[in-house]
Amino acid sequence: MIPGDFQPQKPTGSQLAKLGVLGVVLLGVFIGIVLVLTFVISAWLGSPVIFGHDGPDQPIEFPHETHVTDLGMDCTFCHRNVEKEAAASVPAAGLCMTCHSAVGDELEGIAKMRGLYEDGRSIHWVRVHRVPDHVHFVHEAHIRYFSEKEGIQAQEVCATCHGDVASMDKVQQDRSLKMGDCVNCHKQNNAPTDCATCHY
């Protein structure tokens, strides 16, 4: 053996174990950072970066495509308050029953809806569009402004913010609906940007 030659020492069992633990911890930290970044970027963009862009599962499947594209119903037929009040309103099961007392016998969701209707209970839809806290959004004013400005029917205005719901199987959010989004549009349309317009 040459003096001064480097002789790699065989790692002992406890050293190997320590190395293994360190590796696992580092891997965990790395995965954690990736997850946090994914979450932060998703929150920033307002839509998930991975795992699909589908909307949430609803208690009863309601295919907008069938009702709007295939059957040609207006948005305002079900969302009755949208031209009158702040909230667009989701109809009670009674409105569904105007058609579905007769049609859709073979569907599971219809049976569920009828059951709820007969018990006098409501359908607990999962909310898809939600503006941040302290914001009072009024559908009526927006529908009125855009339908007057562009000379279109109320139900054609909805897509401006909600995207093409008519072709969505599961409703999902289309625009970010953050304050920057609102303020940009308000500026473009010379709408008031005073805080008290929305925040009160």
Add this chain to the structure above:
Amino acid sequence: MVTAGSNKWGMVVDVDRCTGCQGCVVACQSENNIPINLEEHFNQRRAIQWIRIERYWEGEYPNVKARFIPVMCQHCGNAPCEPVCPVYATYHNNEGMNVQVYNRCIGTRFCANGCPYHVRFFNFWEPEWPESLKNQLNPDVTVRSRGIMEKCSFCVQRIQRSTRESERDNEVLEDGDRGLNPACVNACATNALIFGNFNDPDSKVSQIKEDAMKEGGRGYRLMENMGTDTNVVYLKKVDQSVEVTHGH
């Protein structure tokens, strides 16, 4: 950017008409989702009342007189609360109102210290209502959480609604009409509170103010010497026992 708007909201308070019934206080409490003030809240001086009735006793028994002054946010044109806010949570809008933006507020309470009228209130607790009262909350008004300031907004939710409705119907927004009154004004049994647009020379408040602010008129403002330029005008008590020396 603050531009001069077409409206300048303000109020006239006729102290002579006020009977101190506290109707305005209750109306405000229910309109604006103000949490219920318990006894210990008052004891700690932490009760929230956007409008309060100040009571003063005058004279010696048996000739005692109770005097009442309703005090709400004076919506100062030159407000001491505004420049001290580090996050611009309180600012002046172009309709002459002092607006509190809840989502900006971080609860430094500088504004409450700056306010000479003591009409700004801090939420020391998470607001709570008994189960039976939860459904009476006004959906048009944010429930303020713990840690932020709040104050009289001149019922800005009603102003926004009336503005919207007058736009929809292509009508001119008129004060007093179609419910454009704050809750306290609607509730006042003796019409001691009058709300309106000071920029409209034909409005009731403008006319009363013009008359009252003349030499010898009954008009005054709270702590006028501080130069706060308030949007609330008070009318003095007409005292029967004092001999009238001028006019009338």
